[in-house]
Amino acid sequence: MGPLLELLRTSTPEGRTEAAGAIRELAVSSGERAAILASMGAFEPLVRLLEEGTPEGRSCAASALHFLALHSAERVAGALAAGALEPLLRMLSSGIASEEAEAARLLCSLIAGSDERKAMVVEAGVLGPLVKLLQDGSFEGRSAAAAVLWRLVYGSTTRG
16 A cells, blocks of 8 residues: 555656545445555645645545545544645535535545534535535535535534
């Protein structure tokens, strides 16, 4: 997995996109592999790809981060510590359907099970872009935005 991460850090835009896609597939296939990739430092180069990649690269990076962080508070914290939130907010309003949907899916994973993280993303300004995506986005974007909004409102861990 080390060479794959090196490719993600140093390759061409197309190579970085392919590496992010491969990381996504590894993370999907095994929670153990996701944990190994996270421990090897996958978050920082994936977030860098969110910030400076092509639209396809940004979508692949968001999807890879989603599956790396899924069901692990520790890995969610790693993605947030690497700076994932700010580029995700930009991606929600990009006008590129695949990018918007992947950003919303990742946000849904990042806020799961934590009122603190929910408050953090609301404070960061996620509601406006989510509502706009819900109104004007693709079917996938609208579905993902609805899931995030549902989780923000009804998925509270402190509701009585």
